[in-house]
Amino acid sequence: MKRLIIANWKMAPQTSREALRLAQGIARGVKGVKNVEVVLTPPFIYLLLLKLGLPRLTRVKAGAQDVFWEKNGAYTGEISTNQLKASGVRLVIVGHSERRALWETNEIVNKKLKAVLGAGMRAVLCVGEAEKQKEVAFPKIIRDELHEGLARIKKSLFRNLIIAYEPIWAVGTGRADTPKNVYEITTIIRRELYRMVGKRIASKIPVLYGGSVDEKNAHAFVKDGAVDGLLVGGASLNAKKFINIVKAVSEV
Ligand code: PGA
Numbered sequence: 006m007k008r009l010i011i012a013n014w015k016m017a018p019q020t021s022r023e024a025l026r027l028a029q030g031i032a033r034g035v036k037g038v039k040n041v042e043v044v045l046t047p048p049f050i051y052l053l054l055l056k057l058g059l060p061r062l063t064r065v066k067a068g069a070q071d072v073f074w075e076k077n078g079a080y081t082g083e084i085s086t087n088q089l090k091a092s093g094v095r096l097v098i099v100g101h102s103e104r105r106a107l108w109e110t111n112e113i114v115n116k117k118l119k120a121v122l123g124a125g126m127r128a129v130l131c132v133g134e135a136e137k138q139k140e141v142a143f144p145k146i147i148r149d150e151l152h153e154g155l156a157r158i159k160k161s162l163f164r165n166l167i168i169a170y171e172p173i174w175a176v177g178t179g180r181a182d183t184p185k186n187v188y189e190i191t192t193i194i195r196r197e198l199y200r201m202v203g204k205r206i207a208s209k210i211p212v213l214y215g216g217s218v219d220e221k222n223a224h225a226f227v228k229d230g231a232v233d234g235l236l237v238g239g240a241s242l243n244a245k246k247f248i249n250i251v252k253a254v255s256e257v
Contacts, residue, residue: 008233009235011129011234014070021051032065034244036063043251044065046068047070053092066095075120086124090126096167100114100132111150121165130150133147147190147194182214191230213236215236
């Protein structure tokens with residue numbers, strides 16, 4: 006399976022000029038890199054800019070950090086799957102821990118996943134525990150995030166699902182998890198997905214790691230952590246660092 010690296014720019018950069026420069030720098034830097042798919046998820050306001058500003062042939066794609074679940078209607082401030090699709094987006098992050106910290110529940114995440122997968126786009130479901138306690142991480146938190154987040158979603162739609170394991174204590178802290186722990190937790194996640202949708206479908210669902218990924222640890226997470234890719238926050242705002250991460254993963 007081709008590895009997937011997603012850049013989560015969060016609420017940065019501050020100007021469209023910087024956003025375009027960053028996207029173009031990354032696109033140039035990863036041009037010849039094989040076996041890795043690169044998706045940049047900028048703030049909504051830069052999506053069209055990326056669509057227009059990245060040369061057609063570049064393999065770097067644009068994705069979204071969030072979406073609203075209704076297709077259309079009077080919802081001030083929200084963005085629909087239709088609008089994202091029209092802006093060239095084919096991948097949407099859902100249930101990022103920073104959004105869950107604001108107000109998103111598993112129920113809301115479920116509505117968004119239904120909307121994204123139902124619209125034929127890929128959804129990245131973020132799961133992860135707040136405290137570094139292995140005993141509670143899966144049975145109490147991640148298991149619920151998977152089951153409640155994916156409740157009543159047609160199995161056939163799981164072909165467009167991606168899971169990102171992001172322990173909250175590792176996100177934006179500079180304290181990344183260890184490849185060994187990531188291997189253990191993602192193995193449990195994969196096993197649960199088998200139970201939920203059967204091995205044939207589950208074995209095709211990419212499982213990523215995110216949380217303080219940098220140039221130095223990226224290779225080990227993919228090699229020893231055995232994940233299918235990475236979700237990169239802070240380090241994705243520096244073109245050079247992000248390009249090095251993509252290159253490191255392409256060599257695994
Ligand atoms: P980080 O963010 O790489 O800055 O820890 C990861 C994320 O928010 O997905």
